[in-house]
Amino acid sequence: ESCCGESVRKVGDEELFQKLAQSNIELFNGKGVKKIITTSPHCLWTFQNEYPELGGEWEVVHYTDLLLQLVAEGKLQLPQGAAKKVAYHDPCYLGRHSGIYDAPRSLLGQAVGGASIELERHREMSLCCAGGGGGIWAEVPKGERFGELRITDAVEKGAEVLATACPYCLNMLIDACKSLDKQDDLEIRELSEILAESL
Incomplete structure (x- = not known):
């Protein structure tokens, strides 16, 4: 996978963001990805809020939410x-x-x-x-x-x-x-x- 592209989009390089996003979307969709666990809140936000309009729709979870769920489940x-x-x-x-x-x-x-x-x-x-x-x-x-x-x-x-x-x-x-x-x-x-x- 490539970088989610959040930083490059925020500094104005929309073309590079689109390339990174399309590469990730093709990879994730091609592999049948259903859930993405992120360590970066920037990736969390980008995958959840900016990728859907480009065809990338998955469940996206920050690792802290996942770990807390695992603790709660024992x-x-x-x-x-x-x-x-x-x-x-x-x-x-x-x-x-x-x-x-x-x-x-x-x-x-x-x-x-x-x-x-x-x-x-x-x-x-x-x-x-x-x-x-x-x-x-x-x-x-x-x-x-x-x-x-x-x-x-x-x-x-x-x-x-x-x-x-x-x-x-x-x-x-x-x-x-x-x-x-x-x-x-x-x-x-x-x-x-x-x-x-x-x-």
Whole structure:
């Protein structure tokens, strides 16, 4: 499969998006795909909301919803990992765009043995990492990066780990943590890494 094309469409390359989408649609439909599980909220949104008009209609699920369903059915158990103070960053495309707030928090709470720390701006009011819309490819001057505000929020709340469930957010937050020289104070992790380590 190819990239879903979300980033290239958001930066204005509609022709490349159409090529990527048609390639994926032909592949998925040709293989009889019925369900797609994504790790990226951007792919989730794109497959759910932009592909149907092009002939791509499947059930699309973010991995956090799938894992929470498996836990609820007793098919997956998340033993409690090392107790750390973990904050969760809501990705825009997972939260505001797709309405998925509870699954990541529930999984994280089970994996670390308690509720995660809520940042000042969370859920519907979460602060964007600025990676979407092509922002992940842009060079933004230090001091103007949204990710830096997010790192400061997490450190001020006493978090030892800042978890997220989006590859764009992960990269933006890692870069922001480095630019603020906070790597010794705060670890940036993808939720799936924390869950895998708890197994």
